[in-house]
Amino acid sequence: SGFIIHAGIGYTVTMELTTGPILLLTVTAFVCWSALYGLFCWLQPHRSYEWNCRVVVLIHAVTVLSMSSTFGFLYNPWPFTHPGNKSNIYEITTMIVCLGYFLFDFCWCVWFYDDETKIMIVHHLVSIIGIAASLVTGLSGTEIGTCIFLAELTNPMLQFRWFMRSSGIKEGWVYELNDLMFMLMFALCRCVIASFFLYRHIKHPRPKPFFKVGGVALYLVGIVMFGHIVVFGYHKYTKLYRRWKSRDKTIENNKAK
Template sequence: MAAPVVQVICSFIGWASLYISFCQLNSHHRYEWSCRLVTLVHGVLSVCLSAYVGFIDGPWAFSHPGSSNTVLQTQVLCLSLGYFIFDMCWCIYFQTEGLVMLSHHSLSILGIVLVLALQHSATEVNAVIFGSELTNPLLQTRWFLRESGCHHTLLGDAVDFLFVLLFSSVRIGVGGWLLYCELSSPVPLLIVKLGGVAMYVVSWVFMVSIARFAWRKSSHKYKTWRERNRVQFTTTNQWTHTESSAT
């Protein structure tokens, strides 16, 4: 465990240094702006690395759950673990997140520490990181659009739609398939399986909140569309009636 510990410490220092650099470059913005930029960088980087590990380097998480950790898997997990520790400390210090998000971060940290200590099951944890972080760039983009006053635009609607689509299909759909493979396999330890169940439950808690948001936004847009059409119809009728009277 000596080498992974050093990698995690270096990762934490690297993410903290990147945050400090962003704070200096964006001194006219709030600290959360810089933290979101770090989160965006980690999201893109972790998706690329975990995709390479899962789809190219292997082994395949759906057919080999519980397999021994590879060197590359360990390095990717250490990189993400350093970020999650940094972000957890930031969230606790600034008190910006609720219980659900803190639970998600805690489970992520404990899960990565567990598979690093056991030296197996990094395959499926890497797949979970890929699925979890795949929607992260869209989430951060949505936040930046809202902060810039551009959320209620066509781009904002497209980002929201893609986020809901990816979250429901990947984290709930594909994530459910991965959990089934994990639970049905005799190789992974029980504690790893329980961790997978806990992460999937948290994903469903997020999914319920996202579904409520999507319903409210869709209802609001539908009502706005109906009201706009009603006003246009009324205006057209009044104009036609005025022209008829004048004739």
């Protein structure tokens, strides 16, 4: 392995790793995420497997959001204008942590397979291939880190929604605000920003064709997921509107009496 170290904010630490160390670190990350899940299952035997898994999902989301945003703002080039560069140590660290998690969650989704985990299996598989390719080639860590940030930004809201519903909290302004923010942020990240990011990525000559194809694949998975959210939002707010109109009619009838 080769190391070139520069001190100070705004500087990068470049790091070249062969496939062996990358594989070892990735397996270590996978074992750590799996062990964390096992620990929660042991500490909370009264909780379901999905509950404990989602706790791990939430911890991962907060962890990689912190890493990708901090490293992205302080040490990375601007991803919309400088894609396809050699990955630095901060990008590599984020990708290894994230890849270990995706491998864990992919295995969990396959083991507890149902219709709800189907789209997540595809999403995880595309993500695993993209991150692994970036780690092996040592390229495009900036774009991968940006994709990780955009993909995970709405994850905490999704997990909070599930935890509230599982705890019997299906109404109230906190629940409704979380739902609305999740849908709006998902549309902003996966459709608006991701569309512009993908366009700049494909147009730029530096990124390898493999990463451009992978970007399109991940974008399409996000669009499919957004389609499901649109259908959910339509049914949810149509039902709320009908309930509101029905309540108004009831109030008017009571006043007429």
